[in-house]
Amino acid sequence: MAADDNAVADDLLQFIDAAPSPWHAAAIMATQLESLGFQELSEADAWNVEPGGSYFVRRGGASLIAFRIGTDPAASxxxxxxxxxxxPGFRIRPVPVGGDDGLAKASVEIYGGPIVATFADRDLTVAGVVWRHDDAGTVVPHLYSEDQPLLRLPNLAIHLNRGVNEDGLKFQLQDQLNLVLGDVSASTGMNRGLPEFLAERLGVDHESIAGWELAVADTQPGARFGWDGEYIANSQLDNLASCHAGLYALVSQAPREGISVLACFDHEEVGSESHRGAGGSFLSDTLERVLAATDAHANRHRMFARSWLxxxxxxHAWNPNFPQAYDFAHAPRVNGGPVVKVNAKxxxxxDAEGEAYFRAACARAGVPVQRYVHRNDLxxxxxxxxxxxxxxxxxxxxxxxAMWAMHSVRESGGxxxxGYLVRAFQACFAEI
Known part of the structure; x- marks a missing residue:
């Protein structure tokens, strides 16, 4: 199936709007996969997977691997x-709220490498997973998101920060990132903490709240801009745009003989070294179990030699306002097609073989392809x-x-x- 570029872009914006946290992204992908006949597997159970089948498995709530098995996995x-x-962004601390000045403020940790200043003066909320004790005493997760603005990082007026336009907007990362949450004055009676607030929203007893992993999220929905709507803007284009394209391609292009896989990991922005990150065993464990269940394990090394990841x-797209940040000959443009990323280190x-492989896939798909190489002095x-x-x-x-403003709370691209990326991925899946 050929992807209609406008439909894919609009679907991507809707996907991101519905996924304000990694846990929501994995849950939405799981729901879409189930609706298309994919069977969810549990790592705690024995697997019965067969050629022709479609499956997915989650780890830690925020990482997901989906796969489709062809008729002869060892062949292709x-x-x-x-x-x-x-x-990247902010995460709510375990002891989140202070109010000694009459304002309830959410204390945050910095997650990854966000452009901190872009979070100022925006309508922010929280989203993620809340863990609570159920009636049997078992700790269970609940997805949580707040649609309405809940938090704010108010800027300092220019009258009190006269050099802001010359020196840039900067926040002291420990002392100046407390997000305004509410009023704790006696007149409002808002003397509750975050557990009480979350319990109210979830309809449970606050004493059952065991903990949370909550990200600060933007509430502004995605949008198109430009003369003809040729650009898109949203949070989390990095990297939900890739998850979305991979999912779109996986469900629309079945393998003939081999195995097609989509692996979406949490914790990439902080180094991937976790049980549900790419540095953990999730992907290798999943592949080993699939190969064992399909009697292809004996040909594992031959299969891997025929495989591509x-x-x-x-x-990073060319930004005309900052030409000094690029090697001009290797600076891709938005709406210019998929980008092959090269780094000698x-x-x-x-490598050259990989670039040739992906360029051939793009040629089969009829989409343009670009190249990115980083500056030596950055x-x-x-x-x-x-x-x-x-x-x-x-x-x-x-x-x-290619995209602009990577790691901003409001990123943009073409x-x-x-649609170009979906078609390139479809071409990769179609060859097996």
Missing amino acids: GLRVIGAHTDS ISADMA QRYAT PCGSTIGPISASRLGIRTVDVGS ARDP
């Missing part, structure tokens, strides 16, 4: 698209690509869509690029 190998569900993360896992970020390549021994190529 694997095509794995890897992405991540988390985005496409590490899908976003890429292997911060990206692409430190380069990384992806799950090198991590997964070294752990699995599968040839890996790092790709993504409206045609999500």
Whole structure:
């Protein structure tokens, strides 16, 4: 199936709006997969998977791996698209609220590398997972999100910060990131803490609240902009755009013989070293169990030699206001098609063979393709690509869509690029 670019872009914006946290992203993908006939597996159970079947499994609530098995897995190998569900921002601390000045304030930790100043003066809320004791005493998770604005990081007036336009907007990262939550004055009676507030929203006793993992989220919905709506803006384009494209391609392109896989991990923005991150065993454990269940394990090494892993993360688009930040010959443009990301120090896992492989897939799909190489005098970020390549021994190529303002609370990119990326991924899945 060929993706309609406008439909894919609009669907992406709706997907992000419904997924204000990594836990919500995994839950939405699970719901969509189940509606299309994918069977959810539990890591705690024995697996009965068969050729022709479609399955998915979750770990830690925020990481998900989905896969489809062809008729002869050993014959064609694997095509794995890897992405991540988390985005940089703030996380609510375990002791979250202070109010000694009459204001209830949410205390946060910085998660990953956000552009902190972009969170100022925005309508913010919280979203994630709340753990509580049920009637049997078992600790169970509850997805939680607040649709209405709940928090705010108010800016300091220019009259009190005269150099802000010359020096830039800066916050002291420990003392100036307390988000206004409410009034604790006697006249309002709002002397509750966050457990009491969450219990009210969930309809449970506050004493049952055991803990939480809550991200600060923007409440502004995604939108198009530009003369003809040729651009899109939303939070979490990095990297829900890649999760969305991988999911779209997986469900729309069945493998003939091999195994097609979508692996979406949490914790990429903080290094991936966790049980549900790409640095953990989730992907290798899942692949081992699938191969064992399909009697393909004896051919594991031959299969992996025929396999490709496409590490899908976003890429830095040319920003005309900051030309000094780019190597001009290797600066991709928004709406210019998927980007192959290259780094000689292997911060990206692409080599010449990988670039040739992905360019051929894009040619089959009829989509343009670009290249990104970082400046020598700037430190380069990384992806799950090198991590997964070294752990699995599968040839890996790092790709993504070009975007502006990566790690801002409000990122932007091209409206045609999500459709281009879907078609490229479909071409990768179609060859097995």
